[in-house]
Amino acid sequence: MNDAQNAPAAATGPVRRSRDVPMLVERARAGDPRAVARLITLVESGDEVLPQVAAALAPYAGHAQVVGLTGSPGVGKSTTTNELVRALRARGHRVGVLAIDPSSPFTGGAILGDRVRMQDHATDPGVYIRSMSSRGHLGGLSAATPQAVRVLEGAGCDVVLVETVGVGQAEVEVASLADTTLVLLAPGMGDAIQAVKAGILEIADVFVVNKADRDGADATVRDIQGMIALGERAPGEWRPQVVRSIAARGEGIDDIAAAIDKHRDWLERHGELRRRREARAAAEIEAIALGALRARIGSLRDGTQLPTLAAKVAEGAIDPYAAADELLAQLGS
Ligand SMILES: Nc1nc2c(ncn2[C@@H]2O[C@H](COP(=O)(O)OP(=O)(O)OP(=O)(O)O)[C@@H](O)[C@H]2O)c(=O)[nH]1
Ligand SMILES: [Mg+2]
Numbered sequence: 001m002n003d004a005q006n007a008p009a010a011a012t013g014p015v016r017r018s019r020d021v022p023m024l025v026e027r028a029r030a031g032d033p034r035a036v037a038r039l040i041t042l043v044e045s046g047d048e049v050l051p052q053v054a055a056a057l058a059p060y061a062g063h064a065q066v067v068g069l070t071g072s073p074g075v076g077k078s079t080t081t082n083e084l085v086r087a088l089r090a091r092g093h094r095v096g097v098l099a100i101d102p103s104s105p106f107t108g109g110a111i112l113g114d115r116v117r118m119q120d121h122a123t124d125p126g127v128y129i130r131s132m133s134s135r136g137h138l139g140g141l142s143a144a145t146p147q148a149v150r151v152l153e154g155a156g157c158d159v160v161l162v163e164t165v166g167v168g169q170a171e172v173e174v175a176s177l178a179d180t181t182l183v184l185l186a187p188g189m190g191d192a193i194q195a196v197k198a199g200i201l202e203i204a205d206v207f208v209v210n211k212a213d214r215d216g217a218d219a220t221v222r223d224i225q226g227m228i229a230l231g232e233r234a235p236g237e238w239r240p241q242v243v244r245s246i247a248a249r250g251e252g253i254d255d256i257a258a259a260i261d262k263h264r265d266w267l268e269r270h271g272e273l274r275r276r277r278e279a280r281a282a283a284e285i286e287a288i289a290l291g292a293l294r295a296r297i298g299s300l301r302d303g304t305q306l307p308t309l310a311a312k313v314a315e316g317a318i319d320p321y322a323a324a325d326e327l328l329a330q331l332g333s
Contacts (some may be wrong), residue, residue, distance in 0.1 A: 017051050025056040025088070028155045033128060036155045040130050043147040054147060060154040062277060064096070067260060068162045071201075075184045076210040077163045079247040080256070085121050086162060087257050093159050095121075096152030097129040100145060101163040128152055145177055146284050176283055179276060180263045184208045185224065189214035191299030201227055203242050206259045212252065214242040238266050296331055305330050 015034045016023055020040070027035035069077045079263055081097055088095045121127040132148060144240075146163065151159045162178060183204035207228075209220050224242050233239060241259040245252030267273040300306040309323040318326075 021052040039151045057150040057154045064153040068181040071184030076247045083253040096160040097161045099131045173237035186211040187214045187220045207242045209244045
């Protein structure tokens with residue numbers, strides 16, 4: 001990445017608004033942070049060059065380890081991410097961070113907060129940090145995030161950390177995106193109970209009880225361990241780890257990193273890494289295909305096919321299921 005940083009400024013000037021995908025990918029490969037940022041913007045905005053970006057990045061897919069962090073607002077995800085970046089950098093890894101904000105559009109309070117908390121790494125050329133909004137994307141996280149991960153992989157990141165607030169579907173989506181999913185909890189937030197309700201137990205590979213400096217940390221750890229013990233597991237199946245941390249003081253971060261490593265080993269030994277990545281690719285293809293289908297059906301409204309069928313259904317000539325079949329048949333032709 002240092003090479004690109006030393007590149008003449010004039011040459012990188014046009015990057016900001018460029019749609020020259022081969023040039024952008026080449027520069028991103030060389031570690032130019034502006035090219036990385038531009039590519040993620042193209043991905044995030046669903047730009048028309050998106051398929052080109054995807055094609056150019058395809059050869060670099062699968063190199064990075066993707067770690068998802070989710071949990072309730074304020075539980076300490078960004079603080080933990082910041083500390084994990086520090087630990088990963090100490091190991092010599094290049095690190096990408098995607099902070100997904102489900103609530104605000106492209107700028108907002110939470111994003112600013114993330115930036116401030118991760119400023120430690122702002123000047124480190126081995127770290128890319130990017131906030132993304134999932135609002136407005138059909139399919140939320142699933143639409144743009146996998147491609148953003150690919151951009152970061154293409155830029156040579158060994159690890160990509162994806163932070164997402166645990167609301168609604170977001171945490172389930174992050175789990176389908178990540179090789180390893182961390183669910184953060186804090187003492188006394190009723191999180192343990194919430195976790196069960198939200199089905200988080202199924203998606204967590206590692207539970208992190210953060211803010212362990214607070215009262216009730218032991219009880220939270222016990223609750224979670226109790227719930228894990230209740231779960232049925234086949235022999236050899238992964239048993240979620242529980243670690244505690246005080247991210248604000250940088251404590252417990254090595255334990256989190258060790259749990260991630262352990263899970264990674266397990267994934268590889270059981271062929272699960274491949275299985276997860278194929279499932280992820282399947283979800284991605286499905287989302288893209290459904291999007292394309294939706295666009296084509298949408299465009300049918302402007303044509304004659306849909307209105308003709310609609311008129312037939314309205315007058316009782318055919319039923320809506322038969323009409324939908326006919327519509328799909330026409331799309332295929
Ligand atoms: N006491 C204590 N406070 C912590 C700890 N870790 C983080 N905090 C504080 O908790 C607050 C929220 O931390 P963040 O890292 O922003 O939490 P977050 O989960 O990223 O928050 P959102 O992205 O807004 O959902 C900050 O004021 C942190 O300083 C901890 O271990 N102990
Ligand atoms: Mg945060």
